[in-house]
Amino acid sequence: MKKRSSEDLTYGIRTVIEAIKEGKTINKILLQKGLTGDLVKELLTLVHKENIAVQKVPIQKLNHMVKKNHQGVIAMISPVAYHDIDWMVQQIYEKGEDPFILILDRVKDVRNFGAIARTAECFGVHAIVIPNKDSALITNDAVKTSAGALFKIPVCKVTTLNAAVDFLKGSGLTIFASSEKATINLSDIENKGPKALIMGSEEDGVDEKLLKMTDVNFKIPMTGTIASLNVSVACGIAIHKLTRT
Numbered sequence: 001m002k003k004r005s006s007e008d009l010t011y012g013i014r015t016v017i018e019a020i021k022e023g024k025t026i027n028k029i030l031l032q033k034g035l036t037g038d039l040v041k042e043l044l045t046l047v048h049k050e051n052i053a054v055q056k057v058p059i060q061k062l063n064h065m066v067k068k069n070h071q072g073v074i075a076m077i078s079p080v081a082y083h084d085i086d087w088m089v090q091q092i093y094e095k096g097e098d099p100f101i102l103i104l105d106r107v108k109d110v111r112n113f114g115a116i117a118r119t120a121e122c123f124g125v126h127a128i129v130i131p132n133k134d135s136a137l138i139t140n141d142a143v144k145t146s147a148g149a150l151f152k153i154p155v156c157k158v159t160t161l162n163a164a165v166d167f168l169k170g171s172g173l174t175i176f177a178s179s180e181k182a183t184i185n186l187s188d189i190e191n192k193g194p195k196a197l198i199m200g201s202e203e204d205g206v207d208e209k210l211l212k213m214t215d216v217n218f219k220i221p222m223t224g225t226i227a228s229l230n231v232s233v234a235c236g237i238a239i240h241k242l243t244r245t
Helices: 013-021 038-050 059-065 085-094 110-122 140-145 161-170 208-213 231-243
Strands: 009-011 026-032 054-057 073-077 100-105 127-131 155-158 174-178 195-200 216-219
Touching (some): 009 013, 013 026, 013 038, 013 073, 026 038, 054 059, 085 155, 100 110, 100 161, 100 231, 110 140, 127 161, 161 174, 161 195, 161 208, 174 208, 195 231
Parallel strands (some): 100 195, 127 155, 174 216
Antiparallel strands (some): 009 073
């Protein structure tokens, strides 16, 4: 496993507790399996309150990431702050603009994520929505791959994408999704008005439950022999189409 730079991490039970209390944006907390004690209970209470993802791991993994005394707890700090999706959509409307929100369903590769963020920022996407779990973490590598776009485009982390899509539909957005199973070509869809675009993982695309919630499912027509595109490339094609007037 590739080591993270020290600036991405903070460790030690009390240190991580204070980081949460100070409002640091935490991607994930790695907790040693079987770790107990009053401070651990305090930490877990804060984690639950702030809806921070926790992964219980063997001590060997923690030792591999940090050579110093981590006390069984390592927090991965995000270099950017996350935004509230409700507030974000409201602000876009108040500016007199039609929202264009990009939703990434289980896109886990950091470099793909960074490349997508760069494209989204270049074409005027207002915000990116990702799930609290099963998503690439916003690390310094992701920021670098995005050419700094992740410092400019807001990212909203939500508990579930289903709830986020439901909220966006209720806010007047048309929900588009890219799917190889779709019968409508990207070139044939109408793209006016407030909208959200869902792009799925390279392994199995957009989740079936999300697809059932969308208004328009489309496919990107291809004439070559390779059956699929890299998600960042497909995302760029779809965003370009949906931003054209």
